[in-house]
Amino acid sequence: MTRIAFAFAALLFSAQTALAELQLLMFEQTGCIYCARWNEEVGPEYSLTDEGKAAPLRRVQLRDPLPEGLSIASHPVFTPTFILVKDGVETGRLEGYPGEDFFWPLLDGMLKAATN
8 A cells, every 4th residue: 555655646746746847937018918918818717727737827027137047048029928938948939919819729839849
């Protein structure tokens, strides 16, 4: 029984670790109408979705320095810009907010590419 419990705990821990390594950065700025639209259409439900659980959202102000421990291809110019990072390194980017109907499939594509 102890071995089974240990194996289950190890499996659960490795699954949580795999999920924890992804993060979705949202670069935003005050007055961005597309950021406001994302906040209204997607923001309230994001953390409740499978995508939000796999890649928790981290908001970053566009003009602020990049948080320590992150490596991205280039600093965003447009808001919102969504950058998927795995272990702190950029794996995908979505510039702008094309609307809820396009956001989810594009994010799913980035998540699949990052986990394969």
